[in-house]
Amino acid sequence: MDEDDFEFLPKSLRNKLLPFQRKGVQYAIGKQGRCLIGDEMGLGKTIQAISVAYYYRSEWPLLVVLPSSMKYPWIEELEKWLPCLQPNDINLINSSTDVSNISKAAVSLVGYGLMQSSFKTLLEALHERDFGVIIVDESHFLKNPKAVRTKTLIPLLTKAKRVLMLSGTPALARPAELYSQINCLSKGQFGSWTNFAKRYCDAKWKFFGRLKKWDTSGACNLAELHKKLTTSVMIRREKKEVLTELPPxxxxxxxxxxxxxxxxxxxxxxxxxxxxxxxxxxxxxxxxxxxxxxxxxxxxxxxxxxxxxxxxxxxxxxxxxxxxxxxxxxxxxxxxxxxxxxxxxxxxxxxxxxxxxxxxxxxxxxxxxxxxxxxxxxxxxxxxxxxxxxxxxxxxxxxxxxxxxxxxxxxxxxxxxxxxxxxxxxxxxxxxxxxxxxxxxxxxxxxxxxxxxxxxxxxxxxxxxxxxxxxxxxxxxxxxxxxxxxxxxxxxxxxxxxxxxxxxxxx
Incomplete structure (x- = not known):
C-alpha cells in the first residue's frame, strides 16, 4: 500500500494524517485489520483506527468498545472525519436494554461497563448483528482473562474478521497483561497461556506463607517478546521518535x-x-x-x-x-x-x-x-x-x-x-x-x-x-x-x- 492508496479516505481525513499515522494505517491493513496500535498516548490512535475501519467499510457494521468516558469524544471524531455518516448511522448504547437500534445502525458504541454476562439481551443483540469490524479502545481493559468483560468480549472479537486494539499502555505493569489481547488477535501465535507465562512471565509455583500460588507477576526473555510482538501484531511509536518538534x-x-x-x-x-x-x-x-x-x-x-x-x-x-x-x-x-x-x-x-x-x-x-x-x-x-x-x-x-x-x-x-x-x-x-x-x-x-x-x-x-x-x-x-x-x-x-x-x- 503506497501513498496514492489513501484516496479511499475522505479528503479532510486524508490530509490530516501525519506520515507516521499513515504508516500505522498501512501496517494495520497489512495485518488484514487485526492488530494492536500501541502508540504512546497523544499520537492519534483514534484517527488511525477510524481510517483503517473506513478502509473496511464494505464489511461494516462497526462496533467500538470503549471506556464510558470516551463515548462522546469518539462520536465527535466519527462525525468529524466521516461526513458520510448520518445521525441515525451512529448508535450509542446507554444501557443493557438499549438494543433497538443495534440492528439498524452502521456504527454502535458500547462501554466496557455494559459487557456483563448478566446483560443477556444486549449480548444476544451484539452477537446477532455480526459486526465485521470492531475497534477496542484502551484495550488494556482486557488485561485480566478472568474478568467478566474479557470473557464476554473475546467471543465477539474472535468472530469478527477485523479487530483493531488501541492502547498507549497495552500492559500497565507486567507482560502477563498482554496475553488476552495478543492471543485474541493472533490465535496460537503466542502459544497457550501456560507456555506464554513460563516463557515471558517467569511463572512458577510459589508458597506465600502456607498458600501455594501460580505466580505470573514476573518477567523474562523480554527482548524476544518485544521482537515477537512487533513482527506479528503490534505497531508502537514513541513521541520522541515521530514528533521531533513536540516539546520535552x-x-x-x-x-x-x-x-x-x-x-x-x-x-x-x-x-x-x-x-x-x-x-x-x-x-x-x-x-x-x-x-x-x-x-x-x-x-x-x-x-x-x-x-x-x-x-x-x-x-x-x-x-x-x-x-x-x-x-x-x-x-x-x-x-x-x-x-x-x-x-x-x-x-x-x-x-x-x-x-x-x-x-x-x-x-x-x-x-x-x-x-x-x-x-x-x-x-x-x-x-x-x-x-x-x-x-x-x-x-x-x-x-x-x-x-x-x-x-x-x-x-x-x-x-x-x-x-x-x-x-x-x-x-x-x-x-x-x-x-x-x-x-x-x-x-x-x-x-x-x-x-x-x-x-x-x-x-x-x-x-x-x-x-x-x-x-x-x-x-x-x-x-x-x-x-x-x-x-x-x-x-x-x-x-x-x-x-x-x-x-x-x-x-
Whole structure:
C-alpha cells in the first residue's frame, strides 16, 4: 500500500494524517485489520483506527468498545472525519436494554461497563448483528482473562474478521497483561497461556506463607517478546521518535518532610504494625492471614498518607498559583484531597481579588459535563487549575493548555500515571511539560515510587525494546521494609491487586 492508496479516505481525513499515522494505517491493513496500535498516548490512535475501519467499510457494521468516558469524544471524531455518516448511522448504547437500534445502525458504541454476562439481551443483540469490524479502545481493559468483560468480549472479537486494539499502555505493569489481547488477535501465535507465562512471565509455583500460588507477576526473555510482538501484531511509536518538534516532558520528584502531627503519629503506628506482618510473612508464619493484614494496612497507609499530605499539597498549589498565567493539572485519588485543592484555589482567588477559576473532574461528574469542563480549561485564560481524579480523568481528555502536571498522590501502576501525564503532553502541546511528583519522605510514597520504577523497567523492555526508568531521582529505602519481605510482587503486586487496592480504598 503506497501513498496514492489513501484516496479511499475522505479528503479532510486524508490530509490530516501525519506520515507516521499513515504508516500505522498501512501496517494495520497489512495485518488484514487485526492488530494492536500501541502508540504512546497523544499520537492519534483514534484517527488511525477510524481510517483503517473506513478502509473496511464494505464489511461494516462497526462496533467500538470503549471506556464510558470516551463515548462522546469518539462520536465527535466519527462525525468529524466521516461526513458520510448520518445521525441515525451512529448508535450509542446507554444501557443493557438499549438494543433497538443495534440492528439498524452502521456504527454502535458500547462501554466496557455494559459487557456483563448478566446483560443477556444486549449480548444476544451484539452477537446477532455480526459486526465485521470492531475497534477496542484502551484495550488494556482486557488485561485480566478472568474478568467478566474479557470473557464476554473475546467471543465477539474472535468472530469478527477485523479487530483493531488501541492502547498507549497495552500492559500497565507486567507482560502477563498482554496475553488476552495478543492471543485474541493472533490465535496460537503466542502459544497457550501456560507456555506464554513460563516463557515471558517467569511463572512458577510459589508458597506465600502456607498458600501455594501460580505466580505470573514476573518477567523474562523480554527482548524476544518485544521482537515477537512487533513482527506479528503490534505497531508502537514513541513521541520522541515521530514528533521531533513536540516539546520535552520533564519529571521532577519533589520530596518533603511531613510536619509532626497527630496524623504522622498514626502513620508511624501503622508502619510498625505493617513491619511485624511483613516479618511474619517472610518467615512463612501464618502467611495467608499476614497477606490479608498487609493489604488492609497498606490501604490504610495510603489513605492516611494522603490526608497527612494535604497541608503540603495546598502549599505547593499556592506556590504554583504565584506564577501568574500558568495553567496546571493536579491529580489525586481521594476526593478529600481534590476538595482541598479546590478550596486552596478559591481562598487564593479571594485573597488576591482575582478572577482565578478552576475545574474539577472526578467520578461524580457526568461524562458529557467533563467535556464542557475540558473546553473551559482549554479556552478560558482565567481557568488555571484542574483538580483531577487519577482514575476518572486519566484517559480521553486533552488538556494541552497546561504546562505543569502535579501528582498529589501516586498510583501503583506506571501506565496509569503515564496516561495522566499525557493529558497535557500530546499533539497540540507547544510548551515543555513539567511533571511534579510530591513524595512524602518516610511514607508509603517512597515505597510505591520504588515499585513504579521496577515496573517501568520491565514494561519498557517489553514494549519499547530497551530498559527505561521514570527519569527522576529515586531515594533509598527509608521506611524500614525488611529485605526478605515478599510484599512486592507477591502480596500487593499480582494480577488483581492494583485494581483491588484502589477499588477498596475510599475516595
Amino acid at each position: 516532558k520533564r519529571r521532577q520528584k519533589v520530596p518533603f518532610e511531613l510536619s509532626e502531627s497527630k496524623q504522622t503519629k498514626e502513620l508511624d503506628a501503622l508502619w510498625s504494625e505493617l513491619r511485624s506482618y511483613l516479618n511474619r510473612e517472610a518467615a512463612s508464619e501464618d502467611g495467608k492471614d499476614a497477606g490479608f493484614e498487609i493489604r488492609r494496612l497498606s490501604m490504610q497507609l495510603y489513605i492516611s498518607t494522603g490526608k497527612a499530605k494535604i497541608a503540603a499539597i495546598s502549599e505547593y498549589v499556592r506556590m504554583l498559583l504565584d506564577n501568574h498565567d500558568m495553567k496546571f493539572l493536579v491529580f489525586a485519588h481521594h476526593k478529600e484531597i481534590l476538595t482541598a485543592i479546590v478550596q486552596t484555589t478559591q481562598a487564593y482567588a479571594r485573597e488576591k481579588e482575582s478572577t482565578l477559576k478552576y475545574i474539577r473532574i472526578d467520578g461524580d461528574v457526568p461524562h458529557i459535563e467533563r467535556m464542557k469542563e475540558v473546553n473551559r480549561f482549554q479556552q478560558d485564560p482565567c481557568v488555571r487549575v484542574a483538580a483531577l481524579s487519577i482514575m476518572a480523568a486519566g484517559t480521553g481528555l486533552t488538556l494541552t493548555a497546561a504546562s505543569h502536571v502535579v501528582f498529589a498522590e501516586l498510583h501503583w501502576t506506571p501506565g496509569v500515571l503515564e496516561q495522566c501525564e499525557d493529558r497535557a503532553h500530546r499533539i497540540g502541546q507547544h510548551n515543555a511539560i513539567h511533571i511534579h511528583y510530591l513524595i512524602a519522605k518516610g511514607t508509603i510514597d517512597e515505597w510505591m515510587w520504588s515499585a513504579l520504577n521496577r515496573k517501568v523497567s520491565v514494561l519498557s523492555s517489553t514494549l519499547n525494546g530497551r530498559v527505561q526508568q521514570m527519569n527522576a531521582e529515586v531515594l533509598g529505602e527509608g521506611v524500614g521494609i525488611p529485605k526478605n519481605a515478599t510484599l512486592l510482587p507477591s502480596t500487593l503486586d499480582d494480577e488483581e491487586d492494583d485494581s483491588f487496592f484502589f477499588s477498596q480504598t475510599p475516595k
